[in-house]
Amino acid sequence: MKLPIPSTEEILAAFKGMTPEMRAAVDSFLMVADPAIWVPQAGPQSAAYHSKADIIFYGGSAGGGKTELLLGLSLTEQEHSIIFRREAVQLIGIEERMTKILGTRAGYNGQDHLWRLPGGKVLELGSVQRPDDWLKYQGRPHDFKGFDEITHFTEAQFRTLIGWMRTDNPDIRQRVVAAGNPPTTPEGEWVKRYWAAWLDPQHSNPAKPGELRWYVTNEKGEDQEVPDSTPVMVGNELMTPKSRTFIPSSVDDNLFLTTTGYKATLQALPEPLRSQMLRGDFNAGVSDPVWQLIPTEWVKAAQARWKDRDAKGPMTAIGFDPSRGGQDKSSAARRHGQWFDKIVTAPGVVTKDGPSAAGFIAPLIRDGAVVCIDSIGIGSSALDFVKGLGLHVHPVVGSEASALMDKSGQMKFRNKRAEMYWLLREALDPTNSDPIALPPDAELLGDLTAPRYQVTTMGKGAAIQISSKDDIRRILGRSPDKGDSVAMTFAADIPKPEPKPRAKSWRDRLAGSGHGHWDQSTA
Known part of the structure; x- marks a missing residue:
């Protein structure tokens, strides 16, 4: 019989109820059990780790273990990975977290942001500060692409970067994981459109968390949802649909942050930031920049x-x-x-x-x-x-x-x-x-x-x-x-429309010809 996997809350409650001697015994067991380098936490992180979707959006709230998931996949499931942040300086946090997981910086080339990991795996860290910086990664093979804080990227950057996904190893799965919180500026609103089935409350056919939906790009260059993974004809081309999903997470799902008081920090944020970061509310107000032309x-x-x-x-x-x-x-x-x-x-x-x-x-x-x-x-x-x-x-x-x-x-x-x-x-x-x-x-x-x-x-x-x-x-x-x-259409000097001349009736043509006259009195 398969035993149920305990939730983060259940694990935490069990640890709180242990005596110091019992906790020491658990620590001793874990130290000799030769565990894997990294394992996902029970709950949403594990669901995202095992999801079959080609493109996953994981997160919503702050503190749900988003960066940890990207690093964990690179360490355990993938062969040649790359994790992006919008700016290079933001990669420092990823470097530090990987160092804590491994216990060493051995294998890391800080100049090239390249990490040679156990088992022959490779992790590259990339940044695309300017809109066209994606060209730096054009044609380079990666079987896993992770995006940390996806709403900081432009839609064009995301779409072009995932377009170069490939691997020479048929045994390695290819996947994209975008991690992030709700957008805090209008520029990140595209994320709500890309995952509209999960994030748009007005969507005509809403999807449940973790549910897979399949999409192709139609002849207009727009996303078009299709029923399943069966290849479909788009114009004269046979296209294989790609699946997407969204898996929400929160600080309550993170065993390591639950005991640190991080949730209280999120609760103290002003609105709408509190709703966005604590509850992952994608419909909470986004503040406009001071000099935004149109509110x-x-x-x-x-x-x-x-x-x-x-x-x-x-x-x-x-x-x-x-x-x-x-x-x-x-x-x-x-x-x-x-x-x-x-x-x-x-x-x-x-x-x-x-x-x-x-x-x-x-x-x-x-x-x-x-x-x-x-x-x-x-x-x-x-x-x-x-x-x-x-x-x-x-x-x-x-x-x-x-x-x-x-x-x-x-x-x-x-x-x-x-x-x-x-x-x-x-x-x-x-x-x-x-x-x-x-x-x-x-x-x-x-x-x-x-x-x-x-x-x-x-x-x-x-x-x-x-x-x-x-x-x-x-x-x-x-x-x-x-x-x-x-x-x-609001330029001030636009001339008025010029309606086409009315087509002449048979009466006009008859009168203009000089032949005949229709006397209504005799009609």
């Missing part, structure tokens, strides 16, 4: 008041941000007055040049709406081809000067980019009598909450300057295509 709550409110419509009303403008290649997407924001339709996107390869970009945007236009095109780079080619189709086009160059003032009449704008984003901010302001409605879209939320602003001197007055597209790319790890496509 997160304003965007969430605009998405909350959005309702899908059959009768959308006339399309007044469409913002088009063509992809500049790579992992960027082309995005089109269809505006109907104060209501925006769902953002339409396409991978960069689909809109790689002017003709294909024009072919993407043309079918989306309605009611003679103005096409506001980012006309730098590939956008200039798209602009020419869209014009060639006889469509109503308005070029947008973010670096151009702006002649507008903010609604207070006190500040100018450094350039058109600042102008259109600030006007978007004013349209999202909840004090606005008719605020806009935006479609629920996690990427759009990230795009619109990433820009920062500052007030600078311009001539004899003050001017608003906001983050450049490259600055935002460094924050998000990707281009803010959706946000830019929405913002372009």
Whole structure:
């Protein structure tokens, strides 16, 4: 008969009830029992250790033994591992913890952050401080990739780093473990989207902790859930789904921290940090940076008041941000007055040049709406081809000067980019009598909450300057295509739509021909 595994609380209670002599006897037994280098604690840590998921998110609360799990897998289950922190200085804690587990630093090369472990295993420690630092690890084989504090990484860094997973040993399992707490800044919100089935309370098909779900990347470059691990056709390619799961843990699950008073430390934190770190609450408030251009709550409110419509009303403008290649997407924001339709996107390869970009945007236009095109780079080619189709086009160059003032009449704008984003901010302001409605879209939320602003001197007055597209790319790890496509519809000098001329009726044609006259009195 298989005996049940005691919980951390049960083990701790048993130790507290022992006399000093009994504890000494247990210590003596453990010292001669030749235990493994590392074993997972009963409970969530053991569940994550034994989980069959390809990609695991472990943690939520602080103190659940997250770093310990990453090191334990590297020591016992994997052959060639790498554990990432966002900054190199943060690797010191991992080095110190591994030294305590092994009792020595033998085998560690601090210059290369490479540890040769017992049994011929190898552990590398890596950092990716800048968005493109993942290129340092391109093509290097690892059968295990661990991420310590996953919400500190950009989504693009995470996706690209796990894309190079491979091993030459068929007996070694390949897996990814992301450890971390709830995000404390808007930049980490992507984690809630990636594991939405477990973390989003509004998800249409929520998953239980430890439950496996399978995903593939569809033709739009988006995650698509599939029923199981059976390979599926995506376009013309047969793809093997990858499984994900989320396993929550807390300080109460960690035998070693339960007796140290660490829980009391977490209880003393201010809100919302206490809810995030103590209870692993992913829905606790995330504080915005002081100079964040658009408050997160304003965007969430605009998405909350959005309702899908059959009768959308006339399309007044469409913002088009063509992809500049790579992992960027082309995005089109269809505006109907104060209501925006769902953002339409396409991978960069689909809109790689002017003709294909024009072919993407043309079918989306309605009611003679103005096409506001980012006309730098590939956008200039798209602009020419869209014009060639006889469509109503308005070029947008973010670096151009702006002649507008903010609604207070006190500040100018450094350039058109600042102008259109600030006007978007004013349209999202909840004090606005008719605020806009935006479609629920996690990427759009990230795009619109990433820009920062500052007030600078311009001539004899003050001017608003906001983050450049490259600055935002460094924050998000990707281009803010959706946000830019929405913002372009707020450029101040957009002309009004040009409805197509009404088709002539047979009466018009008859009257214009000079032949015949229809006398209604005789009809």
